Amino acid sequence: MITKAELLKCSIAKFTQCGSKHVTLDDIAGSLGISKKTIYTFFDNKEDLVAASVENLLNEYKEDINGIVNSNGKNPILCVILIYQRGFEYLKYFKPSFLFGLEKYYPKASTVFNNFVEELSNNIVYNLLKQAQEAGDIKEAVNLELIVSIYFLRIDKLIFKKNNLFETYPEEELFNHLVVYNLKGIITSNYSNSYFE
Numbered sequence: 001m002i003t004k005a006e007l008l009k010c011s012i013a014k015f016t017q018c019g020s021k022h023v024t025l026d027d028i029a030g031s032l033g034i035s036k037k038t039i040y041t042f043f044d045n046k047e048d049l050v051a052a053s054v055e056n057l058l059n060e061y062k063e064d065i066n067g068i069v070n071s072n073g074k075n076p077i078l079c080v081i082l083i084y085q086r087g088f089e090y091l092k093y094f095k096p097s098f099l100f101g102l103e104k105y106y107p108k109a110s111t112v113f114n115n116f117v118e119e120l121s122n123n124i125v126y127n128l129l130k131q132a133q134e135a136g137d138i139k140e141a142v143n144l145e146l147i148v149s150i151y152f153l154r155i156d157k158l159i160f161k162k163n164n165l166f167e168t169y170p171e172e173e174l175f176n177h178l179v180v181y182n183l184k185g186i187i188t189s190n191y192s193n194s195y196f197e
Contacts, residue, residue, distance in 0.1 A: 002034050004042050005056075012053040019097030020050045021105050051109040054102070058116045061090060065124065076128035077137055077183060081195055083125070084155070084179045092171055096160035121153045137191040151182040 010032055014023045025046055029036045043049040068082045102110040126148050132138045155178055159165045165174055184196050 002032055002038060007032065007039065007042055007049075008053050008056040011049055012057045015050060015053055015101075016057075016094045016098045019095055019101045020109070021101040022097070025049070047106050047108055050102070050106045051112055054109045054112050057090070058112065061087065062116075065120070069124075069128075075193070076131040076135075077187065077191065078193060078195075079128050080125055080152075080183065081179060081193075083120075083128075084152075085175060087155070088171060088175050091156060091159060092166045094156075094160070096164050099156060099160060117154065117156070121148050125152050132187075132191075137188055138186050139188055142186045147182075147186060151178070155179075 007028070011023075011028055014028060014031065025036045025039050028049075029039055039049065043052065064086045065083050068086065069079050072079045072082060099113070102113055126144055129138060129144045129147065133140065133142065133144060138144075158178065159174065180195050187196065
């Protein structure tokens with residue numbers, strides 16, 4: 001018998017690669033060698049499965065974020081870089097249709113995703129940048145709320161605006177332009193890290 005965790009893992013892989021609207025419960029059942037009825041023992045409908053799959057993926061990323069902060073907490077700027085570096089590893093596997101499909105067809109899953117993005121940028125990243133500013137590593141005149149809103153709030157929307165930028169530019173170039181260079185502009189001259197050399 002398949003476990004709920006196995007079902008979620010298969011579902012998120014299919015949804016992110018093909019778009020949640022284009023993947024049917026029959027597709028998922030066929031991939032797992034189970035009946036669609038088995039899926040219904042875990043979830044009432046497809047929207048619940050999509051929402052749970054997104055939540056499962058985001059919980060995995062949250063664990064990564066906690067690990068990054070716990071092991072690099074004394075260097076909050078580095079934490080921000082590593083958090084987004086890990087986020088890029090997730091995003092590069094997404095087809096733009098996945099996120100667009102959430103917004104259009106699966107409001108529950110879209111809300112889960114949007115709440116996570118808000119929490120990540122407006123709480124976690126903001127607080128890390130605030131620590132760096134208080135330590136003198138970010139220029140005092142920098143408005144952190146504005147920086148977070150402009151550069152860190154919806155990186156996913158920038159990457160997938162019309163085309164998938166992962167298909168146009170190398171991941172490292174995208175990462176540098178969207179994360180590293182923006183941070184470089186706000187750090188003080190006394191902050192040193194290999195990312196900025």
